[in-house]
Amino acid sequence: MDYHQNLKTKVCIIGSGPAAYTAAIYTARAELNPILLQGNPSKDITDVDNYPGFPYTILRTDLMDRFLNQSLRFGTRVLDEIVTKVDFSITPIKIFTKLKTVEADTVIIATGPDVKRLTVPGSGDAPEGFWNLGIPGYPVCDGASPNLRNKPLAVVGGGDSAMGDANYLTNYASIVYIIHRREKFRASKVLQKRPLGNPKVKVIWNSVVVEAHGDQRLGGIKVKNLVTGEVSDMKVSGLFFAIGHEPATRFLDSQVELDSDGYIVTKSGSTKTSIHGVFAAGDVQDRKYQQAVTAAGTG
Incomplete structure (x- = not known):
């Protein structure tokens, strides 16, 4: 009691x-x-x-x-x-x-x-958003959860935390997308080596997440290319913020x-x-x- x-x-x-x-x-x-x-x-x-x-x-x-x-x-x-x-x-x-x-x-x-959170449609708390419904707070706590295992996951950021998160998530995900708004990372070179050398990691350069969507749980994100302006829909089951x-x-x-x-x-x-x-x-x-x-x- x-x-x-x-x-x-x-x-x-x-x-x-x-x-x-x-x-x-x-x-x-x-x-x-x-x-x-x-x-x-x-x-x-x-x-x-x-x-x-x-x-x-x-x-x-x-x-x-x-x-x-x-x-x-x-x-x-x-x-x-x-x-x-x-x-x-x-x-x-x-x-x-x-x-x-x-x-x-x-x-x-x-x-x-x-940790800073993106303020885009779908990134907030339920019922409007998917916070803790596919947008977890910490990779080490949630990356191995059954809802995310062997699923495509995305990490937003380009610093040391983003590199560490992406590298850790490769232990559980089918593929890890690193979405970064610039054409090069600001992370230290030594921390870039592991994720960039991992075949389960794919980098989406010059891009930002503009929306998260799904049915009860996160099912995908819309990503905008800042150079071309093109918006694409990516299927992911987990979205992690590493933006500062x-x-x-x-x-x-x-x-x-x-x-x-x-x-x-x-x-x-x-x-x-x-x-x-x-x-x-x-x-x-x-x-x-x-x-x-x-x-x-x-x-």
Whole structure:
């Protein structure tokens, strides 16, 4: 039976990436007994080749597991809770999830980015769209589902995430289309090699998805060639977005200062926000570098 639980802590950390786990490691080692609300940890299966200390490729999910386990070693209390709202107007600060209220003297926001979604007809929630009905959030969670196995799948994007998603999906799909609006990828060269060398991958250059359609579940997409203007209908059972990210700050309800794109504003040379006792670390406040190593540094 569900019940609401009230918790108290000196430090509450919100997030599940390099910044959040590093902040947890440091505060736990300082015997501050932090509570980490990690929500739904990212299922990003991108290969990581540039994090120091790993001479061989490691999956981002595996790297984050190591971060998490290190924070647990020093006594961090980790909860799989999604923060729905906060109240920064009172002391102690209150953080709310569906089943818990956490009172904290200090809050560290390290929520990182959310995946951007295309806003085209059919890409939204049911009944008008096919979100979670053939347009899943994460390849690693949904790529192997029975509805998508041995079916044609499409990935939209041209960056590192798109390459990782496409490469992973070849394990399950009959064919993987990479749809990219330009004539070359922006992904690092090393990450392009695997999908481009896979016979199950076909690249659709200079093109964008303009509509998703189907009967109860996604059955196809309409793709427009930006050079010729021609619109073609492609049969796919799954559509994955890898078109970038936006800062995960909506739950804050503008209680801290944000810039025009939703990033948390921190004071120069620090992680202090506009609210006393509230700090921000990682990509949620860093619009420049967006790297795991710099996120860990701010954590």
